[in-house]
Amino acid sequence: MVVSRDKTPTAQETFAQMAQxxxxxxxxxxxxxxxxxxRLxxxxxIPGIDRVAFQQGLQGTGLGNLVGILDVLAGGGIFTVGLFALGILPYINASIIIQLLTAAVPSLEDLQKNEGEAxxxxxxxxxxxxxxxxxxFQSIGISILLSRYALNPGPLFIFQTVLALVAGSMFVMWVGELITERGIGNGASLLIFVSIVSSLPRSLGQTIDLAQSGDRSLVGGVIILLLVFLAMIVGIVFVQEGTRRIPIISARRQVGRRMYLEKSSYLPLRLNQGGVMPIIFAYMVLFLPASLVNFFPNNQVLIQAVRYLSPGHWLNVLLYLVLILFxxxxxxxxxxxxxxxxxxxxxxxxxxxxxxxxKATSDYIEKVLNRLxxxxxxxxxxxAIIPTAVEGATQVRTFQGLGATSLLxxxxxAIDTAKQIQTYVISQRYEGMVKQ
Incomplete structure (x- = not known):
């Protein structure tokens, strides 16, 4: 195999390394x-539940769309009430809590910045x-909600359901960490990725059926929506890869009898430092009130608050933007x-x-970073907003729950995982050169 000396491996070299x-x-x-x-x-x-009555009950509360989007992130386990119904969501919520506390609690901040790997x-x-x-916490709320649709409701049913859901969630968390440590890519992100991909065939099938219905306005709406999604994909790739290169110059120095001249380089600052994590965290925060509904299913104030935070409402859009910015x-x-x-x-x-x-350098870097x-x-x-607005304008809602956030x-x-694969390929390349 001919190994390219370019920085970025070719597709042929990448697939060859993956196989060999x-x-x-x-x-x-x-x-x-x-x-x-x-996925299996x-x-x-989870036995002992009338799933048809449960799904109808969710739609009757008006929380169907909200739970539907959460179900996409959980891989379809919520509506089916599967063993892994919670999926990786508790771990993501815990990560949000710990990272917020890290910025507020000095001991946690010291652990992160000064204690290294330990x-x-x-x-x-x-x-x-x-x-x-x-x-x-979530399992107890879900179990209380499910007890209304249980074949044999009671404390034993709640205990068994909580035990099953917590065990499933902890297993998914372990798998995510195992993938991060011994596999390719970030385990938690890949689990969400696969959950979203699993809902694509159903959404695409519904969109094709809608386009074949014969209604010209709907056909035009489908075409417009698909073009918007394609444009979003191109924009996301450019922004994810976009960097601001700050030029830096290394001073001339002498080591022994050799004089090293000035070298010019650059300091790369990404346009989107957090990648997909800010939008995932904003998503999870918006779903926190919905978890409380499980404990207080008859609280009309809480139900109205969740409805106001449902996708499409102006308050949801405003809070979503603020959370993404934060x-x-x-x-x-x-x-x-x-x-x-x-x-x-x-x-x-x-x-x-x-x-x-x-200080002048740190102030300059901070100024550039804030702008980026x-x-x-x-x-x-x-x-997050434009495709949702297009869905509302075209009345094509077959991708409901699979909006621009999921696309991002x-x-x-996909970009992060591909980069990690390329990093392994490059390491294999240099390892081969050393052996030669």
Missing amino acids: AAGLRGRLLLTVGMLILI GIYIP GRRKISQITRYVALGWAI FSYFYASLIVNPVEMSQNLKKMGASIPGIRPG TFLGAIFLGLV ILVGV
Whole structure:
């Protein structure tokens, strides 16, 4: 096989390494096998429930659309009331809580920034415990809701259902961490990715049936909606890959008798630092009130509040934009530390042309980062709103629950996973060169 010396591996080299390199092939097989196992587990039903009455009851409360979108992220386990009905959602909610607390609690912030790998492992362990507590909390609420549709309702049914749902959620969390550690890509993101992809055939089939109905207005609406989705995919790829390159110059230095001249390079800052995580976290926060309805099913105030936060309502749109903006800045502050970056540049003898080292450099980096984060957050908000508005205008709602947010997750996770595969291919390339 001819190995390219370019930075980016060719498609031929990538597929050849995936087939021949034992390490990469093993990671891919583990990832695919675990994802298939999770998909099978979703269809293992929890016994003793009248599922038809349960689905009709959800539609009667007016929460069908909201739960429908949550069901997409859970891979279809909520409506089917499967063993993995909660999926990876408790772990994501726990991650939101811990990351918010990390910025507020000094001890957690010290663990993340100063304790290295041991600190990150400690935070991961705390996140697992929080995920367990959140899974128990959600399972109790779901069990109370399901008890109205149980064949033999009672405390025993609630206990068995809680035990099954929590065990399923913890297993999914373990699989996600296993994929992250020994597979390819981020395990939690891939689990959401597969859950969204699993709903595509049904949505596409409904869209094709709608286009074949003979109504010209609906046919035109389908075409417009598909064009908007294609345009969104192109825009998402450009923004996910977009970077601001800040030029830096390394100072001239002498090592022994050799003189090293000035070197020019650049400091890359991504337009969207958080990737898909800000929009996933904003999604989860909007669904938190719906979890409380399980505990207070007859509370009309809470039900009305959830309806106001349902997709399509102006309050949902406004809060969604605010949350995306908040989590974009929050993630940017976690990923990029301007003060630490300025100190590292100073230690390396590098500087930004026209900017003095020290505080002036950190202020400049922070200013650029804030502008990039704002532009990235505005794009995320537009991606979340425009296709939904087009669906309302064209009356084509076959992709309900699979909107632009899901599209952004799909494209973002696909790009991140492809980059990780390319990283393994490049490492295999250099490993082969060393052996030669």
